[in-house]
Amino acid sequence: MNVVKVDGKNSKHRVLLYALSTCGWCRKTKKFLTDNSVAHEYIDVDLCTDEEYEQICRDILERGGRIAFPTLIVDDSRLITGFNVDEIREALEIGNT
Template sequence: MADQPKVFLYALSTCGHCRHAREFLDSNQVAYDYVYVDLATPEERNKILEDTKELNPRRAFPCLVIDDGAKVIVGFKEDEYKEALGL
């Protein structure tokens, strides 16, 4: 199996699409890190939004970032996730 890409998910704790994205990643055994932006402290949230404004200018969630921004998928689009992750 090829090396798995570095995967990070920006999500909201109350977002159904974010939950589906995590369930998809988990069920496909994709190693990933994530943060619930809405549960971060105000300072952390501001830093996250500032750090990701070029990747996700609309600040929509979920936002899947692969290999430090080589590929970014905003929203949960199963077919795009599969293609980007080689599933």
């Protein structure tokens, strides 16, 4: 599975993003994380094999999420579906600047 690691000054939380390489909302999410210098990892699920994708779907469902992208997993515990800026800010403790 191709996990892309993005460095950032803000490494308070462990951030994993399941995204689609073609999706506008996923692009916005990636940009938000980069603009706020959040260290994170992301996986473009449309570039994964079917087996890898199945594994990702099971992971999302086991965490109580829905199969939709972007899905953000913070500290291996909190799951956020969609580019919901306020919720992402709160989970990552990023102020409204």
